[in-house]
Structures are given as C-alpha cells and as structure tokens.
Amino acid sequence: MSESQTTTEATTSADPAGRRAAVSPAQATSAGLVAAGGALGLSEILSGLSRAIPSLVVSVADVFVDNTPGFIARWSIDTLGSAQKPALVWGIVVVSVLLGAVLGLASRKRWWVAPVGLVVFAVVGGWAAARNPLAGAGWGWTSGLLSGAFGIAVFLTLFVLAYREAQRPTAAGSSTLSEAAPSDSSPLESSPSEPASSESPQPEPAASGLSPSKALAAAGREARVPMVGRGRYNDRRRFVGAVGIMAGASLAGGLLGRWLRRRDTVEGAREGFAADALQGRSVTTTPGATGATQGNGAQADASEPGVADDGGGAGDSPAEPGADSGAGDGTDAGGEPGPSVTAEPAREPNFDYIAGIAPLITPNEDFYLIDTALAYPQIDPEDWSLRVHGMVDREVEIGYEELLDLGLVQEDVTLSCVSNRVGGDLVGNATWVGVPLTTVLDLAGVRPEATQIVGRSVDRWTAGFPTEVARDGRVALVAVQMNGEPLPISHGFPARLVVAGLYGYVSATKWLSDIELTTWEGFNGYWIPRGWAKEGPIKTQSRIDVPRRDATIDPGPTPIAGVAWAPTRAIERVEVQVDDEPWVEAELSRETTVNSWRQWMVAWEATPGEHRIRVRATDGTGSTQTSEISNPAPDGATGWHTIQVRADQA
Incomplete structure (x- = not known):
C-alpha cells in the first residue's frame, strides 16, 4: 500500500x-x-x-x-x-x-x-x-x-x-495500523509480549535510511500489533x-x-394546625339531620348520584313505570303465585350488615375521586385565604380560622359526578362540617344583579351555579371537615364547596380560594365549553349492590340490596323486579337527611337458572325515575339499573 x-x-x-x-x-x-x-x-x-x-x-x-x-x-x-x-x-x-x-x-x-x-x-x-x-x-x-x-x-x-x-480497528484489520502488520499474520494472533518472528521481513538499512539497530527496533514495534479486538x-x-x-x-x-x-405535603399542617383549629368548636346539627319530615310526607333523606358504569341498564326492555307498583301481597292481579321477592322490616337503622352493600357513610379512603388535578395542591391552612368578590357591596378576604369563627354546621350529603352511568360507583355519602355559604356571602353583600356564583380552585379550576341555589334552603357549605376529620388533601383541604342537589361539575370546587359573583351569561365554568350542560340538577337514581352483576349465587334465600338517591327531594319508595314478576316495594333504611342516600333491601328466594334484576326509585315529589336509557352527557345518565345473575347449586 x-x-x-x-x-x-x-x-x-x-x-x-x-x-x-x-x-x-x-x-x-x-x-x-x-x-x-x-x-x-x-x-x-x-x-x-x-x-x-x-x-x-x-x-x-x-x-x-x-x-x-x-x-x-x-x-x-x-x-x-x-x-x-x-x-x-x-x-x-x-x-x-x-x-x-x-x-x-x-x-x-x-x-x-x-x-x-x-x-x-x-x-x-x-x-x-x-x-x-x-x-x-x-x-x-x-x-x-x-x-x-x-x-x-x-x-x-x-x-x-x-x-x-x-x-476501534476490527480483527479484520480496518485501520492503517493493522495494515502495517505483515500480510500473512492476523493481528489477533500477535501478542504484545511475543518477539518478532525470524521470518518477519526486516527493513533494509540502506532503504530505510536508519542505522541497523534502529531498523531492528522499528521492526519489533511493527510486529507487536495491539489486540484491537480486545480494545x-x-x-x-x-x-x-x-x-x-x-x-x-x-x-x-x-x-x-x-x-x-x-x-413534602401539608399533611402535618392538616393533622396539626387544622385539627387543632377545629378541636373544641361547637357544631350545629340542622333539623334535617335528625330526619325532619317534608311537606309531601317523605322523611329527610336524599343524595347525589354516582359515576362509574357497571354495564347495567342498556339492552333491557323497560316495563312501564307504574306497572304492578307496590305488589308483594303474595298474589298478582290475576290470582297467580306472587313474586319471589318480599320486603322485610328493617332490623337495624341501616343495612350495613349486608355484605357488599355500600355503607350508609362512605369512608374517606373509599370516597370516589374525579377531578382534573394531576398533583393535589398542597396548601398550608395558615397561608390560605378565601376571597369573595365581583358583584358584591364589598370585597372580603378571610383566613382559615376567621372562616371557622363564622360558625360551623354538620350535614350528611351525598356527592357524585355527572359522568356517572346508571349503576355507577363513583358516588359517596359523607358527613360534612362547614360554614353555610350564605354566611360567607353575607359578609360581602351580594348585589341583586349577581345571578351566578363561581367557585375557583387554587389551580384555576372553576364551577358555577345559580345564585338562587345558595338561598333556596338546600345545604350549601364551605366545608372544612369530612367524616370527623379535616378534609383529606385529595378531597379539597383546606376548604371546598359542597352543594346538595347539584352534580359536582357545576358546584363541588375543591381547594377553594375564590368565590366570584357574576351574571349567568357572564361566565362558563370549566366543563361547560367541553360539552356539558350549564345547569346540573341531579336526577333520581337507584343502584343494585347485592348481588353483583353476572354473579353466580346459590339457590335459596338471598338479599337484593343497594342504594338510592334524590338530592333535596328525598327517596320515598324503591321497587325491585326479578325477571317478569311484579314489582315489589323494598324496605328502606331509616332516614338521615334529605341530602343523603338511602339503603334498600328485599328478600329473594332464588330459583336455579338465569335471572334479570332491576330497580327503580321514586323521590319525595312522587316522581319515579325514568326507564329511558341515556348517556351521561350532557346532563346526567338515566335508566333503570339492570343486572343479570345466575343461581346455580355449587
């Protein structure tokens, strides 16, 4: 070369x-x-x-x-x-x-x-x-x-x-260094410690212009080619x-x-400062919390609907809402044998003893979570304040302890998300402690032209509802406590809005920092431009918890049980139907408030084979939930929760 x-x-x-x-x-x-x-x-x-x-x-x-x-x-x-x-x-x-x-x-x-x-x-x-x-x-x-x-x-x-x-030069010899080696010897066969072979070509002193000793040294260096593969x-x-x-x-x-x-959370402040601030304060329990009777005769009881779908409702042919309502006396209208389900008197204030039913009060750790926050805001209550502004006589800003000083009330209220499908489980009932929203608004003085209340979170999420809702007698709180402890961080600590009878997307602002009074036309909350209705009253709903959808059960006595809710209107009646038998009125748990769900239960003598079970509820106004099936968007799902089960001897 x-x-x-x-x-x-x-x-x-x-x-x-x-x-x-x-x-x-x-x-x-x-x-x-x-x-x-x-x-x-x-x-x-x-x-x-x-x-x-x-x-x-x-x-x-x-x-x-x-x-x-x-x-x-x-x-x-x-x-x-x-x-x-x-x-x-x-x-x-x-x-x-x-x-x-x-x-x-x-x-x-x-x-x-x-x-x-x-x-x-x-x-x-x-x-x-x-x-x-x-x-x-x-x-x-x-x-x-x-x-x-x-x-x-x-x-x-x-x-x-x-x-x-x-x-690095490869063993095949891809560099000028490898080409300097003799053509009949592979670099991998040479060793740095091997002396040059006697057969290796020697440079001619005359040709190289070097002395004989230097020429021999150069030849030795050329013979000792590095092991390039190892490098x-x-x-x-x-x-x-x-x-x-x-x-x-x-x-x-x-x-x-x-x-x-x-x-690095505010859990310490929640368990320390906030808990200490709440400790020892008097809390008023409203008459509704003890089961006050409404004008239509229904006991105080209601709730907000749930969200996740278990697949029930769709694909079943609904019967007419009034058909065989309240049947359960042993025979139907034609004198044939009566239904296999019967109502039994409640032996406890609630049906929590039935395995699988949603408890009357949902534990904090089991309460559903649907929000837009990917990382929960960490707000120290000592640094927190609530601003009330907009169409008010005077703008006010109050701190955490100042809020508590306004007076606390306790209410059982069921909350849910508008995305709930019929039979969904993103719904929960909790005991909330907070300051009535009207008390906070009165500090600022709401002007007559203010027709919308907008709640704003520290992360800028917004929800709005009519101003009249805060003054129509329903529960509307700036809540600071949930089930006996300061609000969990994931549920809005240090303060949030709780408004009975409205889906969360228009009312339940967590991590509340700002309340603005404006006009109904002047502002749209976070979800409104995304295709949801601007008003979000909760629909009357009921759900089967026991037995589960597609479950296989033993023939014989078994309970059918669940929950029903109609926020601000109470639940007056729940009816259950198995297959094509007459509808039977279920036994209801004792009343709590018009804003809390009620548990229901019937006893069923399950016979071998496949069975369809469905449920419907009637609220305190006498309105029975519709059988018409609709999706959650834009203002909440409708239909009767329907499941299939199989009774089979093990």
Missing part, C-alpha cells in the same frame, strides 16, 4: 461524517432513550426538593387536560374512571422516552438532532411548568432548562463512547455499563422525586 493511500484512509477514519455514521442504530437509540429518561428523572428530583418547583411531567399533563376535547374527556372517565390521571402521566413518560429513542436514532448521521430535540423538550416542559399557579414561573423554567441540559450531557457522553467503540470489546463494555448506570439512575431519580413529593 502506498503512503498516499494510507494517509487517505487515516483521514477518512477521522472524518466527522464517518464518525457519525459509525455509531450503530442500537447504540444511538439507547443513548437517546436514556438521555430522555435522565432528563425526566432529574426534573422529578427537583420537584421533590421544593413545592415551589413543579413536576415537568405533571405540568405537561396539565396542558393536555386543559386542552382535551370534551368527548375525549368523557371517554376517559367512562373507560378509566379514577385511573385516568395515572394513565395520562405514565403515558407522557412513555411517549417522552420513546421520542428520545427516535431522536437518538436520527442522530447517527447528524449528531446534533438529539441535543436540539432535548432543547425543545426543555422549553416545552419549562413553559408548561411556568403556567402552574402554585409555583413561580422562574422555578418552572429553571427546572426545564436544567433537566434539558442534563439530558444533553447524558446523550453526548453515551454517543462519544459509542463512537469510540465504532472507530473494541472493552469500549462496548463501557458503553453498556454507562447505559445501565444512567438508566438506573433515571429510574431511581423518578422514584426519589415522587417519594420526596409525597413527604
């Missing part, structure tokens, strides 16, 4: 284009993937260090939530229920690292593609984090840029390692090790950040 050829190949080996093309697809992809993961991991650690630094992942997810079309939001609630938020967050993590892998692969020939892509990621993340109303914009941008810079550093480190491996293997080990270490560090960083965020 001529000297000019050797020089040309050496130059090609060092060419930047050749360097970029030399990295393998697997290595480039790995470098991009781990770099993206490293950036996310650092952002999570930073967010865990201080509440002022938002999570980039959660911030980007918030942007998706705020800009998701209504039909997609409805689908996600129907399909995933309370799992929709974790699914979105993990989806963003997966998509981010996959995009990092794509950027890495694209960097094989243009090394700058991945760094530029990571800069774009950093800018998008910083912008999303800067939008967070609970954190300073500066911290959001700082987190985004630091995370992006770290990701770029990780990528370049791995890319250089991969390049060095690719540039390439060591470079590969270094790359794989670096990928493993950085991938592990990224995962550990993400987990550490989440752990730090969970530790």
Whole structure:
C-alpha cells in the first residue's frame, strides 16, 4: 500500500461524517432513550426538593387536560374512571422516552438532532411548568432548562463512547495500523509480549535510511500489533455499563422525586394546625339531620348520584313505570303465585350488615375521586385565604380560622359526578362540617344583579351555579371537615364547596380560594365549553349492590340490596323486579337527611337458572325515575339499573 493511500484512509477514519455514521442504530437509540429518561428523572428530583418547583411531567399533563376535547374527556372517565390521571402521566413518560429513542436514532448521521430535540423538550416542559399557579414561573423554567441540559450531557457522553467503540480497528484489520502488520499474520494472533518472528521481513538499512539497530527496533514495534479486538470489546463494555448506570439512575431519580413529593405535603399542617383549629368548636346539627319530615310526607333523606358504569341498564326492555307498583301481597292481579321477592322490616337503622352493600357513610379512603388535578395542591391552612368578590357591596378576604369563627354546621350529603352511568360507583355519602355559604356571602353583600356564583380552585379550576341555589334552603357549605376529620388533601383541604342537589361539575370546587359573583351569561365554568350542560340538577337514581352483576349465587334465600338517591327531594319508595314478576316495594333504611342516600333491601328466594334484576326509585315529589336509557352527557345518565345473575347449586 502506498503512503498516499494510507494517509487517505487515516483521514477518512477521522472524518466527522464517518464518525457519525459509525455509531450503530442500537447504540444511538439507547443513548437517546436514556438521555430522555435522565432528563425526566432529574426534573422529578427537583420537584421533590421544593413545592415551589413543579413536576415537568405533571405540568405537561396539565396542558393536555386543559386542552382535551370534551368527548375525549368523557371517554376517559367512562373507560378509566379514577385511573385516568395515572394513565395520562405514565403515558407522557412513555411517549417522552420513546421520542428520545427516535431522536437518538436520527442522530447517527447528524449528531446534533438529539441535543436540539432535548432543547425543545426543555422549553416545552419549562413553559408548561411556568403556567402552574402554585409555583413561580422562574422555578418552572429553571427546572426545564436544567433537566434539558442534563439530558444533553447524558446523550453526548453515551454517543462519544459509542463512537469510540465504532472507530476501534476490527480483527479484520480496518485501520492503517493493522495494515502495517505483515500480510500473512492476523493481528489477533500477535501478542504484545511475543518477539518478532525470524521470518518477519526486516527493513533494509540502506532503504530505510536508519542505522541497523534502529531498523531492528522499528521492526519489533511493527510486529507487536495491539489486540484491537480486545480494545473494541472493552469500549462496548463501557458503553453498556454507562447505559445501565444512567438508566438506573433515571429510574431511581423518578422514584426519589415522587417519594420526596409525597413527604413534602401539608399533611402535618392538616393533622396539626387544622385539627387543632377545629378541636373544641361547637357544631350545629340542622333539623334535617335528625330526619325532619317534608311537606309531601317523605322523611329527610336524599343524595347525589354516582359515576362509574357497571354495564347495567342498556339492552333491557323497560316495563312501564307504574306497572304492578307496590305488589308483594303474595298474589298478582290475576290470582297467580306472587313474586319471589318480599320486603322485610328493617332490623337495624341501616343495612350495613349486608355484605357488599355500600355503607350508609362512605369512608374517606373509599370516597370516589374525579377531578382534573394531576398533583393535589398542597396548601398550608395558615397561608390560605378565601376571597369573595365581583358583584358584591364589598370585597372580603378571610383566613382559615376567621372562616371557622363564622360558625360551623354538620350535614350528611351525598356527592357524585355527572359522568356517572346508571349503576355507577363513583358516588359517596359523607358527613360534612362547614360554614353555610350564605354566611360567607353575607359578609360581602351580594348585589341583586349577581345571578351566578363561581367557585375557583387554587389551580384555576372553576364551577358555577345559580345564585338562587345558595338561598333556596338546600345545604350549601364551605366545608372544612369530612367524616370527623379535616378534609383529606385529595378531597379539597383546606376548604371546598359542597352543594346538595347539584352534580359536582357545576358546584363541588375543591381547594377553594375564590368565590366570584357574576351574571349567568357572564361566565362558563370549566366543563361547560367541553360539552356539558350549564345547569346540573341531579336526577333520581337507584343502584343494585347485592348481588353483583353476572354473579353466580346459590339457590335459596338471598338479599337484593343497594342504594338510592334524590338530592333535596328525598327517596320515598324503591321497587325491585326479578325477571317478569311484579314489582315489589323494598324496605328502606331509616332516614338521615334529605341530602343523603338511602339503603334498600328485599328478600329473594332464588330459583336455579338465569335471572334479570332491576330497580327503580321514586323521590319525595312522587316522581319515579325514568326507564329511558341515556348517556351521561350532557346532563346526567338515566335508566333503570339492570343486572343479570345466575343461581346455580355449587
């Protein structure tokens, strides 16, 4: 080989284009993937260090939530229920690292593609984090840029390692060094410790222009060719090790950040300051809480409907609402044998003793969660205040203890989401303690032209309802306590709105920070532009809890039981039908308030085979829930909850 050829190949080996093309697809992809993961991991650690630094992942997810079309939001609630938020967050993590892998692969020939892509990621993340109303914009941008810079550093480190491996001469002899070895000897067969073979060609002193001793030394150096295969293997080990270490560090960083965020909560303030502030205060129980009778004769009792669908209702041919109502005397109108279900007197104030029925009071940890908050706001009650403004005589702002000083009342109220399908389980009944909303409004003085009350959360979520609702006698609270303890963080600590008879999307503002008085036409709450009705009165509903849908049960005596609700109107009657038998009126649990659900139960003598069971409720106004099946959008689902079960001897 001529000297000019050797020089040309050496130059090609060092060419930047050749360097970029030399990295393998697997290595480039790995470098991009781990770099993206490293950036996310650092952002999570930073967010865990201080509440002022938002999570980039959660911030980007918030942007998706705020800009998701209504039909997609409805689908996600129907399909995933309370799992929709974790699914979105993990989806963003997966998509981010996959995009990092794509950027890495694209960097094989243009090394700058991945760094530029990571800069774009950093800018998008910083912008999303800067939008967070609970954190300073500066911290959001700082987190985004630091995370992006770290990701770029990780990528370049791995890319250089991969390049060095690719540039190592192979055993086949791809470099000028290997070509310097004798043609009849492989570099892998040489050893650094072996002396040159006596058969190795020796340079002619006259031709080389060197002294005989120097010529012999040069020949020995040429014969001792390095084991290039081993060097390439060591470079590969270094790359794989670096990928493993950085991938592990990224995962550990993400987990550490989440752990730090969970530790850095206001739980201590909730259990300390808030609990102490509530301790010893007198709480008024309204007459409705003891079972006051309404004008139509129904006892105080009602509730708000639920949300997740168990699949019941659709596909069954509903009977007429009035057919055989109240039957259960042993025979039907034609003298034939009566139904297999009968009502039994309640032997307890409620039916909590029936396994599988929803308890009369839902424990806090079991209370459904449907909201748009991907990370629950952490609000110290000592720093919290509630502002009342808009169409008022005077704007007021009150702190946590000032709110408590206004006087507390206790009410049992059932809450639910408008996305509830018939038979859904995103519904719960709790004992709430709070300040009447009218008391708070009276501090500011509501002007006559104010026709809408807008509740605003610290994270800017909004809900609005007619001003007259707060003054029509129903329960409407600025709630601070749930089931005997300060509001859980996930349910709105330190304060939230609880309004009986309205779906949560128009009333139940959590993490309340602002109440604005405006006109009905002047403002639309968060969900209204997304396809939901502006007014959201809860429909009369009932649900079968026992037995479960598609369950296999033993023939013989078995209870059929569940709950029913009609907020502000009470439940007057619940009826159950098995197959085509007459409708039978169920026994109801004792009354609590007109705003709390009621449990119901009938005894059933199950016969072998497949059976259809359905239920309907009548509220205190005498209105029976409709059999017409409709989806939740735009103002709540309707229909009779219907299930199929099989009685089969085990």
